[in-house]
Amino acid sequence: MAGRRLRIEPTLLRRINERRLIEAIQKHGPQSRATLRRLAGMTAPTVSKAVDSLITRGLLEELDPIRPAVGRPGKLVRMVHRSAVVLGVLIDVDTCTVVVAGLDGRIDETRTCRFATPVTYAGLIDAIERRCREALDGVAGAPQGVGVVVNALVNERTGEILCCVNLPILDQRNPANDLEDRLGIRGRLIKGTTALCLSERSHGEARGHDDIAVLDITTGLGLGVISGGVIITGHSGMAGEIGHITVAPDGVRCGCGNRGCLETLATDAALVRMIGSRLGRKVTLDQARIALTEDPERFAPDVGVVSEHVAIAIAAVVNLFNPTTLFIHSTLLTDDADRFAACIERVRQRALTGSLADCTIVRSRTPKEQAAISAIIHEITHGGTAAVR
C-alpha cells in the first residue's frame, strides 16, 4: 500500500500544482513565471516544472516578453490561443451554434456558424459534424475537443440525455460521444446551467470565485451551482432541478408531467405564454418583447406573476447555497432595468437577510456557446472532475 501511495502522490501533486497555475492564468491573464510564483504561492522550481509540463501537454505557451522599465524582461505564459483550439456546440430548440476558440476561451467570431436545428437526430449529428469541419477548415491549431451544451436533464453516470422536453430528438442520446467518434477528438456533454457556471468562473465576471450560482430562466428554469470550488452534481449530475418544485398544485401542466411546477410560472417562456393568452393568439419571444414595450400597463399583471415567482426561485437559491454571486440568464426579465429591479425588490421580501447581504445578483451576459467552450476547456484542464480549482 505504502509503495502504491508513493507512486500516486507525486502525480496528484503535479496535477494540483498545474491546476493552480491554470487557475491563476485564467483569473489574471498572461503572466511571467515570477508573477505566477507569487499568485500561486509556489516555489520557483515547482512553477518551472509545472509550466514546462503544461507547455509539453500543449495547454500553455510562452510569449515574447514586453520589456519592463527596469530589470530583465520575463517571458509571459498564457493559455494556448492559436496552436490548439476547441469547438463549442450549442443545441437549442430552433437554432444550433458552432464556435471555435483557443484554450484561453477567446472565440474566433469569424468562424461562428448558426443553423436551423434539424428535425431528426441523425440529421442533427450530420449537420453539426459538417459545420464543425467547416469551422475548423484552415485553422492553424490542432483541435483538442468539443463541448456540447444542451438545455436538458443529463445523467452524467450513464452519459445520456434523460429528457429534453423542448427537443425530444435528444432523449436517450449523447451528441458529444457521437461527435467524439466522428471528429476523433474528446467530447463533453454538459447541461447549460453548469456550463454557464464554469464560464462565469473561468472567463466571466466571477473569475476565481468558489461560491456562485446561475439561474437560467429562459425556456425552462435551470440551476447551476459551484459551492466551495466544486460543481454541485448530485449522484448522477441531475442536482439543481429547482424548476420542478411544485408551487401551484392545480396549476398549468409542466413538461415533466406534473402540474404547477415553478418553471411554469417563473420563466421567460411562462411570460410569453401569459402574454399570448391575453392577446388571444400564440406569440414568439420577440413579439412578446414588443408587446411589453408598447403596452406595459396591459401586461403588468403577467409581469407581476412571473417576477414574484422568479423572486421565489432566486430567494431559494440564495437561502440554500449562500453564493457570493448569482447570475440570472434571461431575456424578458433582465433586458429592462426597471423590470429587473422590481424583481430584485421582491427577492428582498423572500430571502433571508443575512444570506442576501452576502450575494450580488447580476444579469448573466455570457452566451451559451461561450459556456460550451468553457466546458470543454474544463474537461481538458481538470479531466472531467467536479472540482474547479
Ligand SMILES: [Zn+2]
Ligand atoms: Zn415540472
